[in-house]
Amino acid sequence: MYPTRAGERLRVVLGHLGRPEAGNPVAQPTSRTVSLPSVHPQQFQYTLDNDVLTFEQRKFYEDNGFLVIKNLVSDADIQRFRDEFEKICRKEVKPPGITIMRDVNILKSEFTANEKMISKVQDFQEDEELFRYCTLPQILKYVECFTGPNIMAMHTMLINKPPDTGKKTSRHPLHQDLHYFPFRPSNHIVAAWTAMEHIDRNNGCLVVLPGTHKSSLKPHGYPQWEGGVNIMFHGIQDYKEDSSRVHLIMEKGDTVFFHPLLIHGSGRNRTQGFRKAISCHFASASCHYIDVKGTHQEGIEKEVIKIAQKRGLTADDISLKDLWKFRARLVKGERINL
Numbered sequence: 001m002y003p004t005r006a007g008e009r010l011r012v013v014l015g016h017l018g019r020p021e022a023g024n025p026v027a028q029p030t031s032r033t034v035s036l037p038s039v040h041p042q043q044f045q046y047t048l049d050n051d052v053l054t055f056e057q058r059k060f061y062e063d064n065g066f067l068v069i070k071n072l073v074s075d076a077d078i079q080r081f082r083d084e085f086e087k088i089c090r091k092e093v094k095p096p097g098i099t100i101m102r103d104v105n106i107l108k109s110e111f112t113a114n115e116k117m118i119s120k121v122q123d124f125q126e127d128e129e130l131f132r133y134c135t136l137p138q139i140l141k142y143v144e145c146f147t148g149p150n151i152m153a154m155h156t157m158l159i160n161k162p163p164d165t166g167k168k169t170s171r172h173p174l175h176q177d178l179h180y181f182p183f184r185p186s187n188h189i190v191a192a193w194t195a196m197e198h199i200d201r202n203n204g205c206l207v208v209l210p211g212t213h214k215s216s217l218k219p220h221g222y223p224q225w226e227g228g229v230n231i232m233f234h235g236i237q238d239y240k241e242d243s244s245r246v247h248l249i250m251e252k253g254d255t256v257f258f259h260p261l262l263i264h265g266s267g268r269n270r271t272q273g274f275r276k277a278i279s280c281h282f283a284s285a286s287c288h289y290i291d292v293k294g295t296h297q298e299g300i301e302k303e304v305i306k307i308a309q310k311r312g313l314t315a316d317d318i319s320l321k322d323l324w325k326f327r328a329r330l331v332k333g334e335r336i337n338l
């Protein structure tokens with residue numbers, strides 16, 4: 001299902017001849033004739049020229065909009081993220097700017113400072129321990145293939161998908177992450193999402209619709225679910241029900257990189273465990289903010305500002321862009337526009 005190292009083998013075969021990459025014609029040998037596998041120079045649109053991805057991995061992302069890299073984050077790092085998450089849940093640390101979310105079916109009255117009550121922490125850019133995830137060299141090495149060398153961490157999350165109560169609210173509806181972002185171009189934005197344990201359909205793995213990163217941004221809204229929907233869990237209103245889906249079964253430390261237009265979501269957690277994943281959306285520092293007024297994103301701007309005001313924001317002339325600018329943090333190179 002995922003790219004193999006065949007592209008790597010190809011590169012070894014062609015090692016002295018130059019890399020068989022986009023627009024790089026393969027140099028011809030001068031002293032002897034070798035038969036080359038047929039490699040056609042190709043225009044790549046979603047990945048940058050780089051020495052990290054094999055030809056096959058690059059092609060896979062171009063075609064599908066996602067790429068899984070096995071075993072990228074160590075057990076030791078994942079344990080550190082778990083420990084910090086638990087401290088945040090127990091209110092032993094209170095990073096500025098962090099957003100703590102509960103499942104819609106956990107009533108306010110039940111709330112105690114306990115990791116079982118928290119479904120997600122978001123915006124952990126000021127928590128140095130969790131933010132280490134966004135600076136791990138092995139993550140940034142791949143991110144750079146999509147963003148280029150100047151990299152901003154834009155959006156951070158640790159998702160603690162709770163056991164479903166029977167109301168199916170642990171599902172995350174199918175959506176495109178770009179719906180939430182007032183910056184472009186989309187091809188220079190990428191998500192990294194790392195499994196913090198074995199994740200499969202039983203505990204609610206990610207599900208992706210391959211190739212949908214080639215489509216446009218679709219209108220989103222709250223799905224009409226009987227059991228309720230979590231705040232900000234917008235879903236796509238119209239998509240082809242018969243589109244092919246891939247369920248990403250991942251082991252602890254495996255990381256999927258995906259395009260912000262890729263339609264994805266996650267299923268119900270049918271286990272009694274809390275399914276954990278840590279994630280960051282990165283963007284090229286050369287991306288620029290857009291004004292979302294008059295677009296499909298106008299509604300999300302209003303909702304996000306309303307939430308920020310409820311949490312104490314007093315400025316009245318604020319835009320979605322201002323809120324993003326505030327949380328964006330440079331992780332590599334130079335801060336340019338974002």
Ligand SMILES: O=C(O)CCC(=O)C(=O)O
Pocket residue numbers: 157159161172177204206264265266277
């Ligand atoms: O981790 C999950 O369950 C889905 C996360 C996701 O797609 C999101 O928060 O945008």
